[in-house]
Amino acid sequence: MNKPVLFYSTNKNAPLLTFDEAMLKGQAPDRGLYMPEIIPSISPDMISKMKNMEYHEIADLVIGKFLINVIEDYELASMTKDAYNYEVPLEHVYGRKYVMRLDRGPTASFKDFAGRMMGRLMNHYLQKRNQKLLILTATSGDTGSAIANAFYGFNNINVVVLFPNNEVTARQRKQMTTLGKNITIVGLDTKFDDCQALVKKAFSDPELDYLQLSSANSINIGRLIPQAVYYFYAYAKLSQSVMEEKIIFSVPSGNFGNMMGGILAMKMGLPVEKFIIATNENDEFPVFLNRGKYQKIEPSKNCISSAMNVGHPSNLARLVDIYGGKMDEKGKIHVKPKMNKMLQDLHSVSISDKETENTIKTAWNKYNLLLEPHGAVGWRGLELFMKEFPSFDNQNLLCVSLETAHPAKFPEKIREILDFDPDLPPSLEGLDDIKENFVKLNNNYNDFKKFLLKNYG
């Protein structure tokens, strides 16, 4: 009963590890992704109790299920309390349709939820072992600032963030380049996928082993688990009869870390009717789900929901694994997942940029609902789902669409479409006055490697 949960690699060719070991490793040595061998469950009674709990208490409960025997209860409780010190609004739209705003953390992105928890957990285990770590991460916008902020100032961790110069907004960039200390930011004149490829190559380079590299990308199991929490939170707070009614979530998706958090929550016992996986024009997953054939999009398409410009979701191997299949790190499917079961649980739809812009406009005019491009993809996904399946088009059916960034992170877009400037959340104020500092590199692995060896070797 009290045995620690063990984690295996989706490539099935690496030793089982406990949570702390798997998190510090990031990617498994066989290049697979870590998954819990047994998914712990949360009882209906416990879900009912969450109705009266604070967010950080729910986080303590859900995350704690995976950390049995690898952390003291009081240590985890203090970390969740410290990490989740901001609001998680459930904004009513109409009927029983809601938008969950995951944008009130310090970088105004849902990635704060995972980053802040993983930062604290990693720091905890590194201090205990007297070890140092160099975190390499690629960002298409929000990961970088969330990770940089989550790890800022920790003594045992250095962070290097790679970003594509032309795919992040000035405000997103400034959230990373104004930090300094243990945080180094690198800009490249290329696409996000190339940045991610450089990071992946560094991880598999034996000559860099001694730098103690680790990943903070959404492939890290330490980021995945905290993302199961807000699904429990939304359901517990909004459900009128716990466990008797089911919920539909719509998740704007890129690398699929967010939706995998939801899948974990469902496997732990949350009564989910359907996950709507809404992508932008990078439609490799909706095509796969609907036609059964998987093909990456290379290079990925540059859409206005820039944090979702992903032509091959790095967490897809986990989804395939959970449905009984096997996909390697290159995206090749060795064992096909159970497509029927997947289709039962998931619905996936691609939303064009034009539709995204229209949605920002109509949501505002119709419901006074302020969305930014990522959240608009999610909301439109929900609308289209109800249109396509009228049996689900029911005011009384509980549906929650996730808003993953604060509209003020995309002021140019909002101004262009709605003709006003969204109010800045306190966390984004004052950025314009701080000096930026970042390194420029070419999209060349040898240059990147030299840079790492020179600064951290």
Ligand SMILES: *Cc1c(COP(=O)(O)O)cnc(C)c1O
């Ligand atoms: C990262 C990000 C996403 C995509 O999340 P995944 O977990 O990669 O699917 C969506 N919206 C925003 C604002 C993001 O930063």
